Amino acid sequence: MTIRSKIRAGIERVLLTQGFTITRAGADYLGAAPAIAAAKAKGQSVREYVEELWEQVGAAERVANEFASAGALAHCQRVLEVGPGTGMFLEFILKRVQPQQYDIYETAADWAAHLAQEYAPQVKRQPADGVSLKHTPDASCGLVHGHGVYVYIKPLASFEYFAEMMRVCAPGGFIAFDFFAAEKFDVTQVTHWLTFPDRYPIMLPAETVKAFFTQRGFRLVHQFDHKLGRGKSQYVVFEHGG
Numbered sequence: 001m002t003i004r005s006k007i008r009a010g011i012e013r014v015l016l017t018q019g020f021t022i023t024r025a026g027a028d029y030l031g032a033a034p035a036i037a038a039a040k041a042k043g044q045s046v047r048e049y050v051e052e053l054w055e056q057v058g059a060a061e062r063v064a065n066e067f068a069s070a071g072a073l074a075h076c077q078r079v080l081e082v083g084p085g086t087g088m089f090l091e092f093i094l095k096r097v098q099p100q101q102y103d104i105y106e107t108a109a110d111w112a113a114h115l116a117q118e119y120a121p122q123v124k125r126q127p128a129d130g131v132s133l134k135h136t137p138d139a140s141c142g143l144v145h146g147h148g149v150y151v152y153i154k155p156l157a158s159f160e161y162f163a164e165m166m167r168v169c170a171p172g173g174f175i176a177f178d179f180f181a182a183e184k185f186d187v188t189q190v191t192h193w194l195t196f197p198d199r200y201p202i203m204l205p206a207e208t209v210k211a212f213f214t215q216r217g218f219r220l221v222h223q224f225d226h227k228l229g230r231g232k233s234q235y236v237v238f239e240h241g242g
């Protein structure tokens with residue numbers, strides 16, 4: 001590796017750990033302190049506040065219900081979430097699964113600190129390097145999930161995370177997340193997105209995403225669409241064959 005490529009790799013690593021500072025893909029950064037204060041002023045929980053702000057009222061509960069229908073919300077000892085942001089999904093999952101420990105890997109320091117404090121002692125903030133889950137042991141989690149993260153990070157960073165999600169998933173456990181499926185991004189969709197200023201979406205080839213898991217002992221047990229940004233992301237739920 002030349003000095004130049006080492007520097008470039010270093011910069012990319014910093015961007016991975018600190019650069020993704022928006023909390024909702026495509027929206028301006030929503031800092032933890034102002035959002036918490038605004039929610040309090042309106043007498044709402046942070047989840048209620050952001051769901052209203054982002055025109056997603058009921059979204060977290062709907063997704064949690066889909067996970068439950070796939071059997072993914074059974075009680076387990078440990079859960080892991082990548083990029084929980086404001087914690088709008090965390091709140092529901094924590095209540096339903098009641099794990100002893102809930103690891104979060106979140107690159108936005110203010111939200112990570114807030115969630116670890118608000119949901120102590122279960123929620124444990126793990127150091128996030130942007131691609132790995134290295135502070136969580138192999139085969140330790142009954143549920144590993146992420147929402148609105150693989151819709152805008154670099155494709156290979158997503159696949160790096162997917163490999164890590166499989167590593168930490170316990171036999172019989174579940175992995176669930178959403179992404180923009182390239183196959184669904186047709187001319188109508190492109191034309192629609194181009195009428196808005198958002199340019200963040202990253203589309204992943206859905207068949208490759210699925211094969212990445214099914215070729216490694218995971219079974220696709222559920223999939224569904226979810227309104228996200230100017231279009232729809234696709235959720236997939238995999239079960240570890242054990």
Ligand SMILES: C[S@@+](CC[C@H](N)C(=O)[O-])C[C@H]1O[C@@H](n2cnc3c(N)ncnc32)[C@H](O)[C@@H]1O
Pocket residue numbers: 016017020021022023024025026082083084085086087088089105106107108111128129130131146147148149153157
């Ligand atoms: C679009 S927001 C979604 C937040 C939340 N999951 C939700 O659906 O409301 C993406 C979140 O992922 C975090 N994030 C971005 N890149 C990340 C990475 N490489 N590793 C971990 N978290 C990341 C961001 O800080 C942000 O909180």
